Amino acid sequence: MRRSVLLALAVGIVLADSAVVTLALPQILRELGGTVTGVAYVLISFNAVLALAAVPAARLCHRRDPAPVAVVGLVVFAAASAACALAPSISVLIAARTVQAVGGALAVVSCLELLVVSTGSEHHGVRRWITAGVIGTATGPVAGGLLTEAISWQAIFVVQVPLVLLAVPGALSLRGTGVRPLDTPQPGPRRVHAGDRPDVAANLALGLVSAALTAALFLVVLLLVEGYRRSPATAALAVSTVPLAALLARPLARFAKAGARSEIVAGTLLLAGGLVALAYLPDARLGWTVAPQALVGLGLGLTVDALTLAALQRKGPRVRHGGWTISARHAGVVVGLVLLTPVFTGDLRDAQVPARESIAALVLDAQLPPKVKIELAVGLAEQLSKERGRVPDLHPAFAALRLGPIDRIVADRLEGRLDDQLERAATQAFRDSFLLAGGLGLLALPFLLPLPGRRW
């Protein structure tokens, strides 16, 4: 396989890790224990360390040969992935994730340089690096969900080990090739001195867009798996709309020929609009999530790569600015998670009261014999007490009932209506988080204004 493809695959895998375990979080929570907020740190720790380590890693790559840096990064990432798979507790998993992020930061920024060298073109190398990151980010939750459903959450980390190590021989073969701008496709003055400052507007916009995207991926998955109690595979299938739409975005942009700024503004509007649409789902059928997720996917495809390119455009040293974009993106992810996690967990807790009351009303008014109602109420109370801040599974309370055929039909209908009430409560509980995330996306718009001195 071509060296550049394997290097791009490694970049995609590392950046997919930003959200790859999203669909596995409920299973991790069940197996390793802890709280919803605690388990969110499996995502937060990785992204926070990646954000902090990306720029120092880029400095290292600028001063030294990036090939050995890439090899060290890939090996550390692979070893930490194996440690994640073997983690016996949530704290060990979080610790392994931080090491994974350090390795990931070294691997991703060094691969930017190696891709430029291996493709023989700065334009193609940078493009491939950006595209790998976008595809990785978009497909991460889908791949993670399918692996969790088919095997286990540990499989996500096991699979990564050989895949990232495949890039090691390619990286080693580029040792000593040096890093130079191989072509200069961009017109205009090029500044390549070490003091070149990062593009603050592009990076801030990238961070805010990433924060909103996190919400789209993280919240949709939690809503589907925890709120609507869909399997990880079903949720993965549903969220695959995002990467599919993201892939469509580039051909659409090429067709529109509207310019980078226009694409980014349109993408930001689509992303924020998709999140607002997710806040207003008419019911819990998965079909309703498709159009909002398609908007999010188109937004992702139009914004992230164009903003990354804008942040790298006519800037030097390239690797350092690449590091800044990684740092901005993952800092945005952390901001999104840190802001949204308390909001939706709080809203989920608040949603328990109306959910319990609507369940009580339906049981009281059910066309079932009074003794069955009391027995059912006792079983439901038991299930509700087990929820620990999560949406409860009411089925065991119904399964435990011994009923005649007619009462069973009535009970089955009642179970469906109670599940509907829980889905309503979950949808309502996630509403504010989706709106907040949409607001984060819109905050990127001021940074996209064509102000003097802005070169894109």
Added chain:
Amino acid sequence: MKARAVALPLLALLLVAAVIGLQVSNGGGTFAPSASGDPCNPRQVQSVASGIDGLSEEIVLLGLDGAACRLGLSREALLLDLAQDQRPPGTVEAVRAGLTGAVDRLQEEGRLPKASVLANEAVQLSNLSGFVKRALGAIPDRLIDSQLDTADVLRRAISTIDVATLLDSLDDPGSLQRSVQDAVVGAARDEIVDRVRNLF
């Protein structure tokens, strides 16, 4: 080029508006748990059970509305409080008043069964000996109905029942049923004794 630059964001806005519009027109934004009904506006209740069980359920459901109305809560909130052993101040009195109000309403609607129907079922469900059960069963229904009024028996049962204990046994169907049966049978017995006393 400039027109294209403006057109793409406008197209994005149109797409977003179309999706949100479609969702809102299909109920988006209103997909929330059902709101609790007003307990001061009692609903129609009809138990699927018959006899004492059905009557008890109807009285309890209407009584719960009445109690919740008096306490200024929804019936669901009151029920959940009771299930968690939390009793707002005045709960016992409110429940007793609610149950009495329920009997009044069923009487007004002519939905209370005759005393003989309840008495026969109570005897059959009781732990009396077979001989006593047969002896009591031999009493003509007309005589029972002439001496006992269902509403009076139920009001007496409600006034004497230990509501606090009843509320404590909400999660124990067997204990709840025994408490209600004992109260109804005891009230019927006391009602007969009173009638007999009044004859002399």
